[in-house]
Amino acid sequence: MRFELNHLESYDDIALLEELRRVAALLDKPKLTIKEFSANARVHGSTLQKRFGGWRKALQAAGLSERADRSNVKKYENEVIDAIKQTAKRLGKGTTITLRVFEAHTGLTGGPVRRIYGSWGAALSAAGLDQSALGKRYTDEECFENMLSVWTHYGRPPQHDEMNEPPSLVGSKAYVRRWGTWRKALKAFVERVNSEIPEDEPARNIESSERQQQIEQKKESRGPRDVPLALRYYVLKRDSFRCVVCGTSPAITRGVVLHVDHIHPWSKGGATVADNLRTTCEACNLGKGTSPA
Ligand SMILES: [Zn+2]
Incomplete structure (x- = not known):
């Protein structure tokens, strides 16, 4: 039986990095020194230093390289900007670079990017890719087309977060910006697709004369x-x-x-x-x- 929790359950690399991330989140400051870490952690920083070949390398291994010190932050910022630009170049014009797309293409993590820039949009702006340059103001119809393709991909109504992953080309934010909430966007989609009722579907919400007109129009061509x-x-x-x-x-x-x-x-x-x-x-x-x- 243990009487104190002043140590880690395990001292393998994973456990050490986990502890580093825990303390880093706890001390939500741009810089995390070995001294500060040691004062708040259940393991001394020197253990990580030895294990990973230096404090900076330990931070790096934990995905926290931007927390090393200010000069590194600057370096990291440049790294992020370059990575965004490269991703934009690789994906071509008109492609929305979501944070997930960025992570998938660069192996960098989004957390630090958010911490430095405040938001993903701000990071994009810093890279010279503001929302409008980035794209694309999607039309309603493009949003609906994209929604149906994701819907078809899953065989069910897509969830908010799924709009930020392939095969979706329009991120969830575009929907929320336009319709207020994701649920309202789904509702707008259903209203849109139900506004044109196929011939063999019994009409429900449509005036019979209007419906007759639709059928006449359809009969004219195939x-x-x-x-x-x-x-x-x-x-x-x-x-x-x-x-x-x-x-x-x-x-x-x-x-x-x-x-x-x-x-x-x-x-x-x-x-x-x-x-x-x-x-x-x-x-x-x-x-x-x-x-x-
Ligand atoms: Zn089949």
Whole structure:
């Protein structure tokens, strides 16, 4: 039985770095000296110093290199700015560099960046990439397109944080900025896609004359080759975001890619209407699936 908790359970590298991070978070100051650490930690700083070949290297190993001292902060700032610029260059114009994208591309962590700059947006500005230069003010329709692609990727409504990871191209902030909250953005999407009701869907919230007009318009042509957003959503939802041939779904099997395709090909006169569209996985769409037919 132990009577004091003045020591660590383990003294392996992981435990030491964990302690370093704990104390660093506790003493939320730009600089963390070995003396300050030792006064607040359950292990003396010299142990880390020996283990990692120096105090600065210990901080570095803990992902806290910017806490070493002021001159290092400056160096670290430059490192971050360079890394942001390089990432921007690599990803090309018009790509939103979210913090996660940055982390994934550079191996740097976001915490210190936030601490130094106050926010990720401020770091981007410091690198000369303010929000507007960065992109892109997305149109509502681009936001909705992106939402459907993420929705299709997961086979269910996407969550706020998932908008900040591939395959999403528009970050959650853009949605929140526009619609107030993520929930409201989802609501706006559903309203948008429900505003165009496919022919075979019974009308509910629409005047019958208006609906009649929609049907008349649709009968005039077989529609565009590319399936419009609302119709794509309608078909995916009707098919429960599952491949109608093999039954697979991204909600069950990660990585399944769903398409909405024409049953009677558009190139052979098939129309872009709900009845002629179905959800298939990539394998079945390419004719490589385990179709029973
Ligand atoms: Zn399939």
